[in-house]
Amino acid sequence: MKKLIVLMLVVLTYSIGYAQSDSLELTNETTVERQKEFKLVKKKVEKSEAAAKKAKKEVADLKKKEKFKKRYNVKEKSIIKQEKQIYKLKNQLEKGKLKGTLAPVDIQKMSDKIVKIKLKVMNEEEKLKKVKHKM
Template identity: 40%
Template structure:
């Protein structure tokens, strides 16, 4: 009987220990599961924070890129505006130059006409003086010299006029 008691006590202790260990393991597994759940939640929060940070960073990059694009477009618009202003200035200068050229051509035509009028006046004086016989040979030479001088002026002015017309 002693032997039976010893075996029973050993069996009880060994069974009791195994039950006790199992309850500890259950408690430990619950704690472990809770810890795992907490870790998973923390990982989810960390992952969510990473995603949010990445989204914020991407948003900042997009905003910076958009800002650069706007600055680029603004510079391009300013450059285009300057180009338009420069073209307008060039056109205004060209118009002014053409106007000046027209004025110079009109002036040369006027000068040529004046010279022709003087020649006609001198020729009339010469013809009238010769008809009446009032002109001396020296006066006739002077009038002929004046006529020749005016004809040279006409040639010079005509050459200048041709040059101006070529520019036009």
């Protein structure tokens, strides 16, 4: 009888220990699986973030290029407008000299104005080159 009780206790202790070790193995397996899934999800998230960042950068670059194109066009129009103004002033100056209607002071003022506009045109052309370089 004592042997039977001891045998039952040994078997019971062994089975409880086996059950606990079995549950630990299952827990370890599920933990490993969860870690693998977590790594996969993490990689996917990183890839999607990288793609979103790249797309955002491309959009920013496009906006920047459009901005430079607009600035380029504005500068170009400004130069054309100033060159037309120079042409008109030169024509007025020549007509005034031919007719003799312009006083020497008026001739000097118009000449100074033409020089001033030419300087503006030169500055605008330099700015235009810089903008074109940035494009």
